[in-house]
Amino acid sequence: MSTSTESFNTSASDLLGLQCSSCLTSYNNDEEYKNHYKSEFHKYNILRKMVQLAVVSKVQFEKHLLETKKVVKPIIDVKPTYHCEICSKKFKTDAMLKNHNTSKRHLERLSEIEHMEEMKYSELQKQNFLKKKEDIP
Numbered sequence: 384m385s386t387s388t389e390s391f392n393t394s395a396s397d398l399l400g401l402q403c404s405s406c407l408t409s410y411n412n413d414e415e416y417k418n419h420y421k422s423e424f425h426k427y428n429i430l431r432k433m434v435q436l437a438v439v440s441k442v443q444f445e446k447h448l449l450e451t452k453k454v455v456k457p458i459i460d461v462k463p464t465y466h467c468e469i470c471s472k473k474f475k476t477d478a479m480l481k482n483h484n485t486s487k488r489h490l491e492r493l494s495e496i497e498h499m500e501e502m503k504y505s506e507l508q509k510q511n512f513l514k515k516k517e518d519i520p
């Protein structure tokens with residue numbers, strides 16, 4: 384019956400409460416302790432310890448979260464961008480893209496591409512013509 388006493392001893396130690404030495408907090412059960420370990424609050428304190436800053440309390444951490452949220456939000460708002468696929472260029476406004484579409488550089492590229500397409504087309508026609516010729520017995 385030695386095994387049962389051993390298991391009793393371990394569960395008894397659990398009842399004493401679990402402590403996180405990084406955050407200086409204690410937890411009543413394993414579940415709470417595990418949840419704490421996965422929490423942003425715990426990760427934040429670990430990071431603070433790494434840069435040798437004082438550990439913060441949960442209240443201070445929540446305050447910090449509210450402050451950072453204010454800063455982070457405007458960065459998330461991404462303005463739509465306009466881009467020219469031919470030149471692989473990005474523009475901030477529709478007007479800038481339209482202006483680019485009439486620019487010399489863009490038109491040059493455009494005519495180059497059109498020329499290339501024409502070449503491809505005539506090449507295909509040539510091939511077809513040759514094929515037809517070969518087909519003739």
Ligand SMILES: [Zn+2]
Pocket residue numbers: 403404405406407419420424425426428
């Ligand atoms: Zn912790």
Ligand SMILES: [Zn+2]
Pocket residue numbers: 467468469470471472483484489492
């Ligand atoms: Zn362009």
